Structures are given as structure tokens and as C-alpha cells.
Amino acid sequence: MTQAVNLISALAGVVGTTNIITNDDEMLPFLVDWRGRYRGRAQIVIRPRTTEEVAAVVRLCAERRVPIVPQGGNTGMCGGATPDDSGYAVVVNLGRMNRIRGLDLDTNAITVDAGCVLADVQRAASEADRLFPMGLGSEGTCQIGGNISTNSGGTAVLRYGNMRELVLGLEAVLPDGRIWDGLRALRKDNTGYDLKQLFIGAEGTLGLVTGAVLKLFPKPTAMATALVAVHSVEGALRLLSALRGTCGERISAFEIMSDSEMEIVLRQIPGTIKPIDATAPFYVFLDLADSAGDLDLAGTLERALANALDGGLISDAVIASSSSQAAAIWRLRHSVSEANKKEGVSVSHDTSVPISRIPEFVRRVSSEMASQYPNARRIFVGHIGDGNIHFVALFPKSLADDLDTFEKAALSINRLVHDITASLDGSISAEHGIGQSNRKLLARYTDPLELKMMAAIKRLFDPLNIMNPGKVMPDVLDGEISLET
Amino acid sequence: MTQAVNLISALAGVVGTTNIITNDDEMLPFLVDWRGRYRGRAQIVIRPRTTEEVAAVVRLCAERRVPIVPQGGNTGMCGGATPDDSGYAVVVNLGRMNRIRGLDLDTNAITVDAGCVLADVQRAASEADRLFPMGLGSEGTCQIGGNISTNSGGTAVLRYGNMRELVLGLEAVLPDGRIWDGLRALRKDNTGYDLKQLFIGAEGTLGLVTGAVLKLFPKPTAMATALVAVHSVEGALRLLSALRGTCGERISAFEIMSDSEMEIVLRQIPGTIKPIDATAPFYVFLDLADSAGDLDLAGTLERALANALDGGLISDAVIASSSSQAAAIWRLRHSVSEANKKEGVSVSHDTSVPISRIPEFVRRVSSEMASQYPNARRIFVGHIGDGNIHFVALFPKSLADDLDTFEKAALSINRLVHDITASLDGSISAEHGIGQSNRKLLARYTDPLELKMMAAIKRLFDPLNIMNPGKVMPDVLDGEISLET
Numbered sequence: 025m026t027q028a029v030n031l032i033s034a035l036a037g038v039v040g041t042t043n044i045i046t047n048d049d050e051m052l053p054f055l056v057d058w059r060g061r062y063r064g065r066a067q068i069v070i071r072p073r074t075t076e077e078v079a080a081v082v083r084l085c086a087e088r089r090v091p092i093v094p095q096g097g098n099t100g101m102c103g104g105a106t107p108d109d110s111g112y113a114v115v116v117n118l119g120r121m122n123r124i125r126g127l128d129l130d131t132n133a134i135t136v137d138a139g140c141v142l143a144d145v146q147r148a149a150s151e152a153d154r155l156f157p158m159g160l161g162s163e164g165t166c167q168i169g170g171n172i173s174t175n176s177g178g179t180a181v182l183r184y185g186n187m188r189e190l191v192l193g194l195e196a197v198l199p200d201g202r203i204w205d206g207l208r209a210l211r212k213d214n215t216g217y218d219l220k221q222l223f224i225g226a227e228g229t230l231g232l233v234t235g236a237v238l239k240l241f242p243k244p245t246a247m248a249t250a251l252v253a254v255h256s257v258e259g260a261l262r263l264l265s266a267l268r269g270t271c272g273e274r275i276s277a278f279e280i281m282s283d284s285e286m287e288i289v290l291r292q293i294p295g296t297i298k299p300i301d302a303t304a305p306f307y308v309f310l311d312l313a314d315s316a317g318d319l320d321l322a323g324t325l326e327r328a329l330a331n332a333l334d335g336g337l338i339s340d341a342v343i344a345s346s347s348s349q350a351a352a353i354w355r356l357r358h359s360v361s362e363a364n365k366k367e368g369v370s371v372s373h374d375t376s377v378p379i380s381r382i383p384e385f386v387r388r389v390s391s392e393m394a395s396q397y398p399n400a401r402r403i404f405v406g407h408i409g410d411g412n413i414h415f416v417a418l419f420p421k422s423l424a425d426d427l428d429t430f431e432k433a434a435l436s437i438n439r440l441v442h443d444i445t446a447s448l449d450g451s452i453s454a455e456h457g458i459g460q461s462n463r464k465l466l467a468r469y470t471d472p473l474e475l476k477m478m479a480a481i482k483r484l485f486d487p488l489n490i491m492n493p494g495k496v497m498p499d500v501l502d503g504e505i506s507l508e509t
Numbered sequence: 510m511t512q513a514v515n516l517i518s519a520l521a522g523v524v525g526t527t528n529i530i531t532n533d534d535e536m537l538p539f540l541v542d543w544r545g546r547y548r549g550r551a552q553i554v555i556r557p558r559t560t561e562e563v564a565a566v567v568r569l570c571a572e573r574r575v576p577i578v579p580q581g582g583n584t585g586m587c588g589g590a591t592p593d594d595s596g597y598a599v600v601v602n603l604g605r606m607n608r609i610r611g612l613d614l615d616t617n618a619i620t621v622d623a624g625c626v627l628a629d630v631q632r633a634a635s636e637a638d639r640l641f642p643m644g645l646g647s648e649g650t651c652q653i654g655g656n657i658s659t660n661s662g663g664t665a666v667l668r669y670g671n672m673r674e675l676v677l678g679l680e681a682v683l684p685d686g687r688i689w690d691g692l693r694a695l696r697k698d699n700t701g702y703d704l705k706q707l708f709i710g711a712e713g714t715l716g717l718v719t720g721a722v723l724k725l726f727p728k729p730t731a732m733a734t735a736l737v738a739v740h741s742v743e744g745a746l747r748l749l750s751a752l753r754g755t756c757g758e759r760i761s762a763f764e765i766m767s768d769s770e771m772e773i774v775l776r777q778i779p780g781t782i783k784p785i786d787a788t789a790p791f792y793v794f795l796d797l798a799d800s801a802g803d804l805d806l807a808g809t810l811e812r813a814l815a816n817a818l819d820g821g822l823i824s825d826a827v828i829a830s831s832s833s834q835a836a837a838i839w840r841l842r843h844s845v846s847e848a849n850k851k852e853g854v855s856v857s858h859d860t861s862v863p864i865s866r867i868p869e870f871v872r873r874v875s876s877e878m879a880s881q882y883p884n885a886r887r888i889f890v891g892h893i894g895d896g897n898i899h900f901v902a903l904f905p906k907s908l909a910d911d912l913d914t915f916e917k918a919a920l921s922i923n924r925l926v927h928d929i930t931a932s933l934d935g936s937i938s939a940e941h942g943i944g945q946s947n948r949k950l951l952a953r954y955t956d957p958l959e960l961k962m963m964a965a966i967k968r969l970f971d972p973l974n975i976m977n978p979g980k981v982m983p984d985v986l987d988g989e990i991s992l993e994t
Contacts, residue, residue, distance in 0.1 A: 128865050130864045175703075177697050181696065181697060186697060210861050211666065212666060212671060212896065212897045212940050214659065214938050215936050218710055219962055222707075230702075316756050449695075450695065451693070452700060454697040456699065457699045471689075478701050
């Protein structure tokens with residue numbers, strides 16, 4: 025107890041008492057993930073405002089072997105920012121560290137605190153007539169440090185890459201409290217190992233990201249949006265291939281949704297309408313964008329889709345004739361989580377496979393699910409242009425009344441989907457990360473040598489195992505110290 | 510001696526005697542870098558053909574603590590593939606490991622052996638109606654494994670990124686001979702730390718890259734090339750900014766050359782002509798490319814350059830009216846090294862700075878050089894769109910007659926340029942890497958904490974220090990074992 029009091033007073037000396045939360049009720053929002061799937065405890069939630077404060081906090085914790093849980097907007101999908109239930113952890117919430125440090129137009133780069141909300145960074149870029157392309161459902165809440173630590177994805181990956189590709193430089197506090205200043209704004213730099221890559225996607229287990237230099241892009245000046253009905257997943261891929269030939273690099277989003285999902289969205293979300301008559305097994309949502317002058321992209325898209333219709337690639341299509349029509353189309357896509365939550369209980373997955381193997385993935389999952397779980401609705405939705413498909417098995421809400429049975433079914437469906445994913449050389453976590461949720465899966469589906477390398481790197485950077493312990497690394501690796509056999 | 514004989518016969522058992530070179534004369538081409546600046550010795554040069562053979566070779570060497578020097582096309586700029594002069598090393602040349610393992614059109618990916626020559630990979634992509642965009646002067650000789658290990662750059666970085674951005678998956682043999690199979694063809698994968706990033710740009714010091722999955726792109730169908738005369742470096746940057754507004758993502762190359770270099774190329778390279786009359790302090794070489802149908806990019810470029818001329822941004826410009834004219838323009842740019850070698854002796858640099866600081870870099874280097882070395886011609890040439898400028902101080906050949914004096918001058922010029930680079934938050938090795946040449950510079954210009962992290966990673970992966978020892982890591986770090994202070 026004395027030790028705890030000592031730590032708290034030492035931490036208060038760093039950030040001031042007003043930026044420390046010790047009261048259980050006030051801590052609560054920081055101890056539960058946004059979906060309410062994980063709930064932990066902590067001795068304290070602390071809200072530093074500068075890199076130096078973060079460093080001092082980490083140093084004080086490290087001296088006492090107190091575990092640190094870095095936290096951004098707390099919008100993660102895998103419980104990566106929620107402490108365990110020991111009550112011993114210090115949650116370091118970066119929400120107050122939200123300064124745009126600078127924007128350099130010629131360099132096309134913006135330097136930000138890790139606690140900046142993604143939408144604020146998008147806005148700062150836009151006000152400077154630039155684009156920061158990362159876009160997520162949670163963009164009004166999630167923070168850049170979390171985007172970096174989870175290597176976030178979203179709908180713009182097809183054109184601009186994952187968060188990893190958008191980071192030029194990084195600043196991080198190491199698990200012993202030392203500050204690494206890697207805030208470079210360089211497009212090319214081959215001076216030794218590229219250390220920032222280690223912290224990107226590490227979910228705060230190797231250090232605490234405090235700042236970043238991010239790439240900016242020309243702002244699109246022309247846009248076109250379409251909703252397209254296709255006969256099959258193969259048809260969607262053929263459409264993508266055809267569009268690459270006629271619309272080239274302008275393809276900015278290419279998402280797919282099965283009719284099973286479309287039906288649920290239309291029923292559950294008030295005010296949504298499907299702007300085409302045809303019913304088809306799958307729908308494609310697509311955007312073209314160009315930053316050069318005022319090209320007629322709607323015209324380009326119309327010709328391309330007319331050709332696709334003539335060639336039998338698609339069965340129907342509509343092109344938005346205004347930005348509000350475009351928004352209405354995209355609203356269908358963005359309402360998926362909300363609609364499914366209203367409709368039933370779901371078992372969902374975050375699969376990626378090589379793009380050419382998507383049809384086989386969909387076929388095999390559909391067929392296995394139809395025979396093993398005929399009462400589940402089979403939903404496919406996601407970023408088909410990146411090979412990232414979310415399969416959702418949707419059950420009536422009543423099924424969750426018997427939680428044990430439901431959880432057993434969920435585990436067995438997970439196994440079925442992940443085994444198919446693995447057999448297709450895919451990933452069981454394309455964009456959501458590992459956090460707490462997927463640690464066992466990581467152990468199961470990852471090459472043991474690769475796990476050893478990861479564990480050895482974790483040990484090297486965090487020998488006390490205080491930086492977000494219990495996240496990413498599977499428990500089975502706790503004994504691994506070196507890379508040796 | 511017995512040990513050496515034992516090793517050689519064991520290695521012969523792996524690859525066959527015909528794929529082992531022990532004779533000094535026959536080894537010579539593998540022991541000297543292409544520019545003849547480094548010459549080493551080896552007990553043997555071995556040419557394995559498969560990943561399993563490489564693994565067996567590495568295992569045999571590791572058991573005997575024999576240093577391994579991985580070697581691709583031997584076209585590096587910093588001696589990274591040349592052994593030291595102890596005569597103890599085994600050079601593992603990957604030239605025979607040159608199979609295209611597969612090409613997947615829908616996934617837009619090609620899987621290759623590390624020993625594939627870059628031009629062969631470009632050709633395989635092109636035959637499948639795709640583009641592999643990495644392009645270098647040495648593309649007819651350099652190998653993919655070397656491109657990956659040095660994170661190569663070139664003229665297409667502006668649009669497609671460095672080699673790091675082009676790698677989807679990797680296969681490497683670790684320093685103890687274990688094979689890591691990270692040959693994934695996924696656009697999104699967040700299952701733990703992204704280990705491939707460690708091997709990319711590590712110059713073979715953490716493991717030996719044996720294969721890779723590379724990204725492919727739509728092949729450009731429309732192209733336009735121009736040579737533009739500009740008043741200043743600032744003018745070139747303003748032109749780039751203006752073109753981004755009118756030509757957007759179509760800008761595929763944007764290179765700069767000072768008039769001092771243009772003059773030398775025209776004098777030294779037979780058959781070259783400058784296709785514009787104006788003399789200007791700097792010239793910009795630029796390409797537009799688009800993969801969508803048959804756009805009139807020359808028309809777009811003409812309008813953009815006419816506007817730039819009217820606005821006083823540029824003083825003259827010519828647009829190539831045929832592919833042979835485009836080739837003639839680019840020949841000027843690609844003849845730089847050859848022309849300078851004929852003209853005199855040079856002290857050259859591989860600097861990158863944030864793009865907005867290029868004018869200051871050029872101004873400060875010019876002014877310091879003019880006052881300290883008035884007899885040097887000052888040449889600036891490079892990838893201005895990436896912030897990567899090569900400054901070359903060119904002296905009359907006679908100056909190298911007194912080698913001691915010349916080398917002293919070279920060191921002092923290096924110091925001058927690198928100090929200015931560092932003060933502008935730049936990199937002293939933008940695209941060439943560290944190898945043997947830049948180890949001392951790395952120690953001088955890198956944050957000590959960053960050096961510690963690099964050394965600790967090196968120790969973790971290669972505790973025996975047998976994988977390309979004496980490269981990248983500065984000698985001063987030889988004692989570093991852990992990250993601890």
C-alpha cells in the first residue's frame with residue numbers, strides 16, 4: 025500500500041494531481057473496451073501532456089516494476105488497451121497529448137502528438153489543402169498513437185496503404201523511460217535498421233509511441249462513387265481487374281457486401297435505401313478519386329461500368345449524381361456493425377488471403393457453414409481489393425440466452441474459418457491486431473520460429489515485461505529469452 | 510588448414526564441387542566491388558541454388574564460426590558485399606538462385622528467388638501486363654536480394670516508394686541456418702511484429718534473404734516526358750507543387766540536375782544533345798504516366814508547363830514527341846556517373862533532407878564550398894521529389910596524383926556536407942546504405958540510443974557475429990550486448 029501511495033505521489037509530481045484518476049468510478053471508462061468485452065482494473069489512470077511527462081511516468085513505473093497500459097482513444101477491437109484484472113497496472117492515457125506539432129507543405133508531412141484524434145489530423149491536412157488518407161469508422165475518437173500501434177487499415181488501404189506506409193518518423197518512450205527521437209521527415213533514409221517499423225503494429229508492447237511524422241497527399245478534386253450488383257465474388261474480382269485497366273490508379277475504394285448483409289442493413293437502419301433494383305448475391309461499393317484538376321470521373325466510371333454490363337461482368341450499377349447520393353451509398357456500407365448488432369448475435373472474423381484466393385475462401389466457408397450451422401446467416405463484407413474479408417455468422421438473439429452453448433459454437437466457427445484461412449496462406453488478423461483476443465490464435469497459426477523471434481524482440485526491448493504485458497505475445501512464450509533453439 | 514579443408518569438403522557435399530570456387534584468380538571478381546574501391550579475401554566463394562542449400566551452407570559456417578558474406582549482383586555503392594581481408598570469410602553468391610517462383614495476376618504479386626536479376630523481374634512482370642516499378646542504373650546486373658537488403662531507391666520512389674514498400678513477403682536464412690518462411694502475399698496482416706522489416710535494409714547482417722513476394726502494379730499505358738529549365742532549386746520545388754495540382758498522381762519521376770553537370774555530360778558523352786536552347790542554373794527531368802486507357806498526357810503536360818512559363822516558374826521546357834526523344838532526354842540524366850568519371854575526380858554524397866529544406870541545403874553547401882574549395886566544380890543532381898540530392902565536388906584529375914592530399918580534402922568535404930545535412934535533420938545515406946563506407950559516419954551522426962538499439966538487435970539475431978560482420982554496425986558498438994544503459 026505504501027508503495028502504491030509512493031508511486032501515486034511521485035506520478036502526481038510529474039503531471040499534477042488533476043491529471044491522475046484513482047477513484048474507481050472515474051477510472052471505469054478507461055478500464056473497459058468500447059465494445060464492453062474486456063474489463064480490467066488499475067491502480068491509477070494518468071494523463072500526461074508531453075513526451076517528457078510520459079518518459080517520467082514510464083521511468084517511475086519501471087523502477088517499481090509496475091505494468092503500463094498505453095491507451096489512445098480506446099477504440100481497439102482486441103482489448104489491447106484494457107488492463108488485466110490484477111489492479112496493479114498504470115493506464116497511461118494520451119488524450120491530453122493532442123498537439124499538431126507542425127505541417128510542412130513542400131515536404132508533404134505533418135508532425136503530431138500521439139494523442140491527436142484521427143479526424144483532427146484529417147482536418148488539419150484538409151485545411152492545408154492536403155489529404156491524410158487514413159479513414160476508419162472510429163476516426164472521430166481513435167488516436168494516431170493507436171492507429172500506429174495497431175497498424176490500422178480501413179477503406180483507403182487499397183490506394184494509400186496501411187498506417188505503416190503513412191508513417192515517416194516516430195517518437196517513442198522505451199520501457200525504461202528513455203525517449204527515442206526518430207521524428208524524421210525523410211522519404212529516403214538508409215542509415216541502418218529501420219527501427220520505427222518495430223513500434224508500428226506492436227500494440228504498445230515494445231514502447232509507448234508519443235509522436236509521429238505522417239505523410240500527406242494531394243487532396244482529391246474529382247470523385248465518383250458507384251454501387252454495383254455482381255453475380256459472384258469472382259465477378260467482383262474481374263470487375264476490379266477491368267477497372268484497373270480503364271480507371272488505373274484512381275480506384276480509391278473497392279468494398280464488397282453480400283446480399284445477406286444488405287438485407288439486414290435495409291431492415292435495421294432507418295432511412296437507408298438500396299439505390300438499384302436488382303437483387304444480386306454481392307454488391308460492390310467503389311470510389312474513384314483524382315487530384316488533378318476537374319476530370320469527369322463519373323463519365324469515366326459510367327463508360328467502364330457500361331462495358332462491364334455489356335460483357336456480363338455485372339448485373340446492375342448506379343453512379344451517385346451528387347455527394348449526398350454518394351454519402352447515402354456509403355452509409356449502407358458503414359452501417360454494417362450497427363445493423364448486425366440490432367439484428368442478432370454475431371461471430372465475426374478478420375481474414376485476409378491472397379486476393380486470388382478470396383473466391384475459394386468464400387466458397388469453402390459458405391459450404392462448411394451451411395452444412396455445420398444451417399441456422400446461421402452467412403455474411404461476407406469487407407475490403408476485397410486488399411484481400412481482407414470479414415466473415416460474420418449471424419444468429420438469432422435468442423441463441424445467446426444460453427451463453428455457454430453460444431460460446432462453444434463461436435469457438436468452433438472461429439476454428440473452422442481460421443483453419444480455412446491458414447490453408448489458403450492467409451492471416452487470421454488482417455487489420456484488427458492481436459491484443460488480448462487473438463493471443464491463442466497467434467500461437468496456433470504462427471510458425472514457431474516466427475513466434476520465437478517475436479518473443480526475443482519483446483524480451484530485448486522490455487526485459488521486465490512491464491510494457492502492455494499480456495498483449496500480443498502468447499503466454500506459451502513467456503519463457504523464451506533468446507533466439508537460440 | 511585441416512579445418513578449412515573440412516569446411517570446403519562439407520560445403521562441396523551441399524552444392525557440388527562445380528559450384529565452389531577456391532582458386533584465387535577465379536575468386537577475384539567476387540572479392541572486389543564494382544567500383545574497385547574495396548578488395549577483400551575469402552577462403553571460398555560458394556554458389557548455392559536453393560534455399561535449403563543456403564541454409565546448409567550457413568549451418569556449416571555457423572558451426573565453425575566462419576563469417577559469411579552474402580552477395581547478389583555485387584553492384585552496391587558501399588562495399589557491403591565485399592569480404593574483409595582476413596581471408597577467412599565464405600562469400601555466398603546467390604547468382605544461381607534465380608528462379609521466378611510464381612506470378613499471381615489477381616493478387617498482383619510475383620514470388621522470386623533472391624538471386625533474380627532486377628531486369629528479369631521487370632521483364633516477367635511486363636510479360637504479364639504488369640509493372641514492377643523498381644528501376645536503377647544497375648538493373649541489368651543487381652539482384653532482388655541486394656535490392657531488398659539495401660532497401661534500394663532509384664527514380665521511381667516518388668510514385669511507388671523504396672524497395673521496402675514493394676515487398677509483401679520475405680524468406681530468409683537466419684545466422685544459425687534456420688529458414689524463416691515469411692513468404693506471404695497479403696496486403697494486410699496484423700499478426701504480431703512485422704519481422705520482414707528487420708531484414709529489409711539490413712545489408713545481410715541479420716540473415717540472408719533467399720526469396721521474396723513483391724508487389725506488382727498496373728502497367729502505364731500513357732507516358733509523357735519533359736526537360737524543363739528552372740531558375741533555382743526553389744523554382745523546381747514550386748514547379749513540383751504546381752504539377753501536383755494539375756497532374757496529380759501521374760508524376761512518376763521528378764529529377765534535378767545543375768547546369769554544371771549538364772555541361773559535363775554534353776561534353777563527355779558522345780551523341781548527347783540538350784534539346785532546349787536556354788541555359789539555366791538547373792534542369793528538371795520529369796515523367797508523367799497513367800495506366801488508364803490512352804490519356805493525352807503530353808497535352809496535359811503542355812498546358813501545365815505553359816502555365817508555369819507564363820507564371821515565371823520556369824524559363825524553358827521541351828516535351829518529348831516520341832519515345833526515342835524521351836530516351837534521349839533521360840540519357841542525359843543516366844550518363845552522370847560516366848561523364849563525371851571521364852571529366853575528373855569526384856567527392857560525392859548521398860544526402861536526403863526534408864523536401865522543404867533542399868534550397869537551404871544547396872545554398873549552404875554551395876556557399877561553403879565556394880569559399881573553402883573554389884577549385885571544385887559544384888554539382889547537384891538527384892531525386893529532388895524525394896528530398897534526395899547527390900552533391901558532387903568535381904576536381905581536375907591531376908588533383909588525385911597526390912592521393913594523400915586528395916583523400917584529406919575528400920574527408921573534409923564529406924564532413925562539411927554531412928554537418929550541414931545533420932543540421933537540417935537529414936540523412937547522410939539516403940539510398941546507398943552503410944556497408945563498409947559509412948560505418949564511421951553512422952556512429953557520428955546517429956543518436957547513441959538508436960545505435961544501441963541497432964547493436965542489440967544485431968546481437969540478438971547474430972550472437973556469433975558471423976553474418977556479414979564488419980558491415981553497417983560501427984566498431985564502437987562491438988561491446989554492446991543489451992539495450993540497457
